[in-house]
Amino acid sequence: MNTTWDVIIIGGGPAGSTAASTLRQAGRKVLVLEKEKFPRFHIGESLLPYNRAVFEDLGVWPKIEAAGFMVKRGAQFWMGDGSIRTRLNFSQGSFTEFPESIQVERAKFDDILLRHAEELGAEVREEALVTEHRIEKDRVTIKFRTKDGSEHEAQAAFLVDASGLTNFTANREKLRDYYPGHKKIAIFGHYSGVQMTEGEEKGDILIIRRKNSWFWMIPLEDDKTSVGLVLDQADFKALNMAPQAVFDDAVLTTKTVQDRMINARSISQGHVLSDFSYTNRKLVSDRVVRVGDASGFIDPIFSSGVMLAMSSGQRGSKVVHAALTAGKTMTFAMRHYEWSTRRNVSRFWQFIEKFYTKHFAQLFFQPSNKFRMVCAINCALAGRTRMSFATWWRLRIFFALVWLQKRFSLAKPIEIG
Template structure:
């Protein structure tokens, strides 16, 4: 079989993982990345399921040795209520820990590992056009010298994340059923000194008066952390700017205020609005969409990178089989399996904002076996259909919410 050429748009986690997997299968992966790494990105709290894809791509040892903050679970806080989930207690088999990562370092590491396996990365190359009408896809690209050229491939994978290159160029974007939400976030020197504070846990903190407003606190291994606030856009109205809004809203949450009493805010406040997205199709003639280029739900359970890596793994396998002349169906073999896990996450995200999942998380009579199944979802094992909360997520979770509310 002649070596096939796959162009991947974007060198983030899904792009680098897909490239490494394709190289391992004997195909040439070329990544076109519009920026230069390292570059800032959020999505810093990985899930244990990610580790399986990192291992599959031959990058596990490099990630382990990089010195990122070990992550063992998640703590949920709401006023004086606290609920802890440890991934070691999950229902599904698989990795029990993961990492909390600065994405500039993490993404650069994965890209470097992909290059070491033979991937070619063209930095500062931006895709301006895409033509899939011929025998092979043809992309129009602007390079780092602002010169435009065309390049041909056997297949194109869009791993452009929120850039959503092919959805925009091919008019694939479709409305999402999630309300528009906004996030403000920054990195701080946290100076958390409490002996009972566990840096191995992400903290998800609910606003004391608004149940649909929440904060993330993601500690890193260098004494810094990522801090963010999520709510509907009206939450941030009436403030002079993002900085004023951010500090005022952090001050409204007593748990965070106490924990970060000595923190140094030394980085500008960033924001993103209307980040939830969807598409009319995850694939077409000559292309497939990976990760956030296809669909993004919400940051609340840190599912974005996991979904991105899962899509990379699935797509590399289907594409390899296609290149080897096997009968494949992108809808059956890629879109539907990927969507199963995405739909599980969607069920949990929707229930979170409706308040039902919060009632489950803070229920004071939790049964260990049920908690283990919920923990598996929080650990990213949203494709394990041995878990009833994956196999029939909507009905199972709705029933659990009702039981918790009746017996609370």
């Protein structure tokens, strides 16, 4: 196959399908190469309110709304022993424009996004494994292998790498850097019979803080819950146990989780994901833009993954369209995309790197809305990456207090675990 495309996209997940839809809306000829057959299992099921803006831009919101996903109005953070908890209610944040989000089963959700891109006119090839890419003066050449084992080649003016944790082009160019001290492993599965919150709090994600690790509990349906444990890789290796055994032991030693899973039954379990939290030294180069997890990946503690992926997919594809229009292989807008993507990630990273510290927990779990600081935190964790000055200075005060808490114990001491 020697068809010349405007853009080839590696990966059909949320970032890739968003890029494909955005480029098709601009009239570009797009080929999506996805190594798996959709629908397929994937993790990262809790979305953020600011995803809604991207859904509406793509014109896919009616399809997502019709799918009947669980509504998510808030996020709850619990101590492992159940002694203390706090809740972010997205509808009560004075700086937050979107009052709710959704919890999704990714197999169904990702398939909706990919089919939407296909309906808009993107050519989608599933079970197409990309094996090689070459950046040439006048084109990008991609080689890929299909399910029957046959080899194919395609050319385009631009390449969008949305290959997720495979990180295809960046790994080939040795661009990946890990965040120091944040090599994690997640062990997770789906369960029925989990006792989740009801009433106004129905649909909330629960984050349960242990001393050096944490659980997520995400209600996907009335009787289906995603439950996962995240811990340091070094701690996991030191236990010298099978992943499911580590998970089961952590459930039994975490009261908040054990109480909710007393009648739980496994639907699927034993899934493992490792090597969290990395960045790539370059997100753009001549004829190449990296989006989604192929631009970097951070700890999922605040459910930022899908929102960041779709946002970068949308913005990255727009700068590609502009570069194609200008007949250029590298533009200022592409470099600005790289800067803004790193800035958006940093909005969450400032919370993530502090979340594992005791002094942060002592303030975060005992919030005060003085000066509407909780409203600013709510806005940031709802996924608003473009901060107004009103939220920016409040967040600066909050993190200054976190710094002071480490040295002067401003808040009431609490035990972690």
